[in-house]
Amino acid sequence: MRVSLSHALVTGISIALVSALSTMASADEFPSHDVQYVIPFGPGGESDISARLQQKYFEEITGEQLVVQYMPGGGGAVGWSQLNDKSADGYTIMGSNLPHIILKPMGKDVGFQTDDLNNFFYFHYSPDAILVRNDSPFETLDDLIQAAEEAPGAVTLSGSGTYSANDVANTRFQQLAGVTTTYIPFKGTGAAVTALLGGQVQAEWGYTTVAANHQDKVRMLAVATEERHPLFPDVPTFKELGYDMVGGAYRGMAVPEGTPEETQQRLSDIFQQINENPDFQQEMQDLGFVLMDVPLDEMPDFMAEQRQTYEATARELGLID
Template sequence: MIARRSLIALTALGLAAAVAPAQADYPERPVTYIIPYNPGGESDVTARFQEQHFKGITGQDVVIQYKPGAGGATAWAQLNGFEPDGYTIMNVNFPHAILQPAMKDVGYQTEDVAPAYIFHYTPDAIVVRADSPYQTLQDLIDDATANPGTVTFGGSGTNSANHLAAVRFDQMTGAKTTYIPFKGSAPAMAAVLGGQIKAAMTYTTQGIKAGDQVRVLAVATPERIEAYPDVPTFNELGFDFVGGAYRGVTLPKDAPQEVRQRLSDIIGEINAVPEFRQQLIDNGYVPVDIPTGEIDQWLADRKADYAGGIEQLRASN
């Protein structure tokens, strides 16, 4: 019996020795980084920003792949089918990954895609064409109040950060706008530039890309941002509204805690690189730092914050 116990103990030690180095040294080979959208969007752009720094910190490449569909749900529903060894990681967006399963069956629950790190958010912004009659946010509100439903807001998909922002906007202002979902923020902006819609409830990043072709009426940040020093915040204009798309990196939920922590540390190190941080700011993103140990509370806070918006979305569908 003693010999058998010794054999079991030695076997367990051997297995631990085989597993521990792989976790401690993670990553030891290239990591696949899945973007749940088409190339060129905010999730892809920031992953490309991270790419070189990931290699510098770990010595390993990240191989970016795309699995677009259903506003991210196609990829997130597949996340936990990958090996939980840390060599497949995935971009995840909020409030998308909270709103989608709250609204309908999308093949996953928010708890299935708990991120290892949240590294920035892209503030919501209202953008109109440069020759729009709306010189200020109040001009748009006045039109949407006087002519209910005629002010069209384009945005990135249904049950997205943009959709939630449009619902909140109507709730805050008493206006009545019409939200039109597009397959991404870039197509929504193209519709603004083409005159098919009057405005976009989009992201600061899209306004920067469009340059002097557009006018930004307000941004959903606590304070004015460096990219738009002359654009007021919603708060300045009397509306309590801060929001946008929070982006993070996640991995299958059964991944060892050591690997989850190591990935969190890597993304945190990237976020601390001054060049990377400035690159985010210059392109309209707001860096944030939510590591793995703070994710549960952060998600609980987000769910509470979005609860009223979810009820409004349900009522509008």
């Protein structure tokens, strides 16, 4: 009987050890094939641009491809509502955007809740800005404001969906400037830019990244940063012009519910390593992005802080009761 118990004990320990080693090995070996990166917007926006830049460095680190796909609709809601239906093995990741993932579920039923998204890394943000075409009669922010005062609702601005950073920025700006404009939501920044360039709208709530990517076609009237952006030293901040606006859109990544913790950690480490690459940093800076690092272990505190901030903002702006 003693031999049997001893044998069983040794066998149990061996199985547990093999299982632990196998888990460690699988985490170290991940990924062993291509990873699908789903962007919940159309092509051409900041999420797409940054994903395309990350592809090269992802392959250098892992030897595998980061394959970009699109699932536009509902300002990101279509994709986020389907994330947890996908395989929870780490081989499908999805772009995650703030304030979208917090504000959208607060406004109405959009098919997901903020806590449904398992965020594992946030890597950059881009400051809000009002942009116009180079041939626009609006030479300054005051020009746009004057037009809005003279004809309330006549000035049209595109942006990336409802309950997005653009929507929040437009609502806040209207309150601060005491004007009424018409905000037209599109499926993503790429579509919002196309609307501006095509003359469908007079201006756009975009970002410094849009201005950097279309310098020959658009100009910024003001940017929502504490200090002037180094790429655009001639563009005033909203604060300089008397409007207390500082903010933008934050971008990260999430995985389906049930994705193993060690796999999430590996993904977090990979994209943090990409962020630390000097060449990648320079590319992002040249495009107007501002890098940040929120790894997996810091995500709970980060999301709690963001939720508190955006819930207060949403109530202040009347986006929710």
